[in-house]
Amino acid sequence: MFKKILIANRGEIALRIVRAARDMGILTVAVFSEADRDAAHVRLADQAFCIGPGPVARSYLNIPNILSAALIAGADAIHPGYGFLAENARFAEICADHDITFIGPTPEVIAKMGDKATAKRVMAEAHVPTTPGAGILDTLEEAERAAERIGYPVLLKATAGGGGKGMREVRSVSELATAYQTAQAEAEANFKDGRLYLEKLIERPRHIEVQVFGDRFGRVVHLGERDCSVQKPSHQKLVEEAPAPQLPSAVRERLHAMAVAAAKAVNYTNAGTIEFLVSGNDVYFMEMNTRIQVEHPVTEMAYGVDLVAEQIRVAAGEPLSFTEEDLRPKRHAIEVRINAEDAHKNFAPAAGVLSRVVFPGGPAVRVDSHVTAGDIVPPYYDSMIAKIIVAAPTREDAILCMQRALAETEIEGVHTTIDICREIMADPVFADGGVAIDYLQRPHAFASV
């Protein structure tokens, strides 16, 4: 087992990893930017190194400084958390070159899944359905033929795209020419790459993802699914739960089986998540995340496992500590993300000082957070300041428990997503379960948006 782990991250996930390591008797090394000098992960780790100024490019993405800190500290492994370097195949490779274990899958698998086209091909080979689509389109005529073949509505997307730029919904052939030109111009302007491809538009799908885990002995298990359909308009998740409510058991079983098959197809090791779009009985592979996810506590609370400790054990070469037969969801878990954001202004991040912070407690409530009163929310990083997770025997009880937890939560000094989360927990539509990813965008449904 490792003696010392460097945590190449900040915020609540850095703290989460410090806690897992401490439970296992492993020493921790924190890294921090100048803006995080007083951060909780720095205080609680056994050792800490400042690796750069506030902006992430010069600190949390600064591979030489992070690696140099690991070597000086004598760390034998690096946990990348999520975001930053977590899905950087080159970083995983460099760690290996320096005899430091990267806690995650192999660089080859990270690279394979990080490339959208390759990932889709690998999934298709493993008989996992992907969104019907067409490769790169050279002309408008080609786009017309492809759309005809796939069937409207379709989605035109920029190959270099991201954040919805260079993306257009097209409902009929009459809309295609204009959409093609504007999407191409937008892609050219934003990414200096005007190439487009086309995909079937899945209307009002649910976002359901499956947690998988593989070890070095070729074993792969799944830990069920998480429903992450409650998303901000930017498609960032706000509420997650496990198991997914109102999901036909045939669909659920198919998702689990496909996720395991896909992970086995790439000899997947460590924790990973396969994201699907689900529409009725149809499921489509969206992407695979080769890291621990923000919402992993939902699975931990439902199944009674420690995924971060398992990541460390598997990276150290141990076999998985559970078998598929052991793994049954024992409770229904829900997580809400408390972000320093103004929901009224399209969830714009709100930096500032937290003048008052009160987190909930009591039975079945877990809070993963790195902030306390007096802390600053720096402008450089993700705006998430806490995750509140609850678990109860039934979904109804879990919602009641979350209502209680959110009623106890008080954060002052910055705008937060507490109010919108309270509204969601009181919403009969959410209580019915099975909402689609446009749930938060229904007009006039929420006072806090």
Added chain:
Amino acid sequence: MSLQRPLERLRPLLASFAASDLTHFELRDGDFALEFIRRKPPHVGAAPALPVVAPVAAAPEVTERIVRAELVGVLHWTKPLISLGSQLEGDRQVATIEALGVNTPVRAGGSGVVTRVLVNDGDAVDYGQALFVVERV
């Protein structure tokens, strides 16, 4: 917002504002209001603009300069070794920081007299760590 220990609470916020790209920051809570405004620097190429908070205290004349590590690594002083009272001329190299097998020079950054040496040869240093202090003459 509680205003016990107001300066202690404001200092990190001010630092955060100064380090950011923001030009304006406003915080209101009940009777309490706080506003930071960044003024444009007087000349192009001048020092970065500092946030202005009234009343502005006169800044003391800076004669000391702290030379800091710009990367994480192991520090090795280079010859001629500097010590208390050493005269530095120009921008000579005074040390190297070894990281991942590469030595990056640390330079004096200008003339002056060394008034403090803060790390030993072979010490691990992290980003921004003060290495030595030079007083301008």
